[in-house]
Amino acid sequence: MSTDSPRDLKSLGFLTIGFFDEADPFGGHESTLQIIELGERLGFDSAWLRDRHLQHGISSPVAVLAAASQRTSRIELGTAVIPLGLENPFRLAEDLATVDVLSRGRLNPGVSVGVPTHFDDIKEHLYPDSWQSEDFTTERVDRLLHNLRGGDVSTFAGTEGIEAYSTRIQPHSPGLADRLWYGAAGLSSAAWAGERGLNLLSSSVVRAEEDDDFARIQRAQIDLFRDRHPLGQAARASQGLVVIPTDTATPEQAAKYRAFAERRFARTTAPQGPQRMLFAPDLVGSSAEIADTLQAHAGYQAVDEVVFALPFTLEHDDYVQILTDIAGILAPLLGWKAEK
Template structure:
């Protein structure tokens, strides 16, 4: 074991991702658990914690609101969204919310975004866009509007003072540097290329499109390399990989059995591309930290990055997440060359 990536770079930034699963009849319990997990991540030295959107499901639907709460319970860990699907959002209002949370966090927010038609759009269109559903555009121009807003470009032709009220031509508050911390969630080659061309950071997850290959690791590596070839910073452009890894070092026998059963239940979908979009899922990696480290160090996608955002399984218990995060930070990540951030 070398303790470094295939590009001879040790793991520089360690992050984790959760959907914030909750009981429909006790939503506070799940949200509070998520906030406690973020606090634990900071205590363990993780560099970042990320939340994923789950609209009309029993997971966090408003990650920006939850991260606003997290800003008041943490002081160092970076806070991200992975990702906000912009089809559900107004880029004007979202820019205001993101900037507000970034100010509250003192510059720790990492907004991750994606574009495309909202999931099950036909079923929700009359409630999401009752007057404009037929004309809404869900392509990259929506992301470009958000980026322009975050950069402080004018959004109003009215400025100055009206009575005792002062008006700004740009989104307020203005959060300097926030636009440079936007990440783009890409599953396909064209999205990876677009993110690079527009100078964004790249979030690569456990889901890709099998466009030119059927091997997950090679596909992920090709997307990251294309992204950097298009990015103004080239090889220095930030790209993060996110897989589901579940170390069992300190797990009880019952926990370890549950983890293996979870991975087994999801394994069949990883064998071939799924559906007309040829979606390919990465297998969950369950085992000792040594076994997981070996698997990662031989993974072509992992070899292309020095940042990770490991995804926590969807529906485990709070104590399971505590054990998994603790093992990742204290056992797995050091084998990959990572050192925890100072408190």
């Protein structure tokens, strides 16, 4: 695999977990909505929410994005990612289509599959009658795609009394299925996403299957995805790393950011656990330093879209500073221009 010169950055996005204090969940959710509004004012092309269950982070990103759709007008809104093992593709399709209609076609749903985290601890409440037979494979994505594309989900259509029934999910939002993204950690998942014609979300976590170098692994996955995709090199792939510029940070903020990255650095030095998950180092420093690092990164060189992840557990003012530096200093160094 060869590396090449990075492309100019065309789409600038950010991702947040939406951390909140259990004693004040409104405060954290309101902060997240304000951050999305700020992102739009700064010219970001997209804002994405992580999905966290039984944690102090956003558990219902689709609901939060419904609110965000009414407080913004231009920025695209995404999920990165919704684990489909906890979702019913029928009901999720209804929710996604509703938010896409409310946002006038700005929703970018990102999904993944697999057995839910701590499944043995939650299965009796999640699927009390069917946990032994639930299918947690990519079949769930196929069902969601079928529903978003307007495929039949009922054998009954017509009027019953004064109520009219449709055979497909309502509302139907044309084009939403084409904006479905898949979060892939391994080569087989990247290949599958390409074969299905999906978009690829490549994050700061990959599976070390044939290599122990994060950048080379990420690049190999993106290359394989495009090799299998009907659009080839035009297929959309986005890279997501934790990026923390310090250009306008106070000394106290900069020290906090570096301490955050140092606490997480050990997991980046070698694959972790039986699945050999490898984490990318957090990028902390001046925008010029981060730009140089990214432009030399094999994974970054393959994309022209990014979804930079905000570090969790920081304060609202920290996110304001980080996003302002990304949009105003870092992204222009990467060739990005805010939409006029």
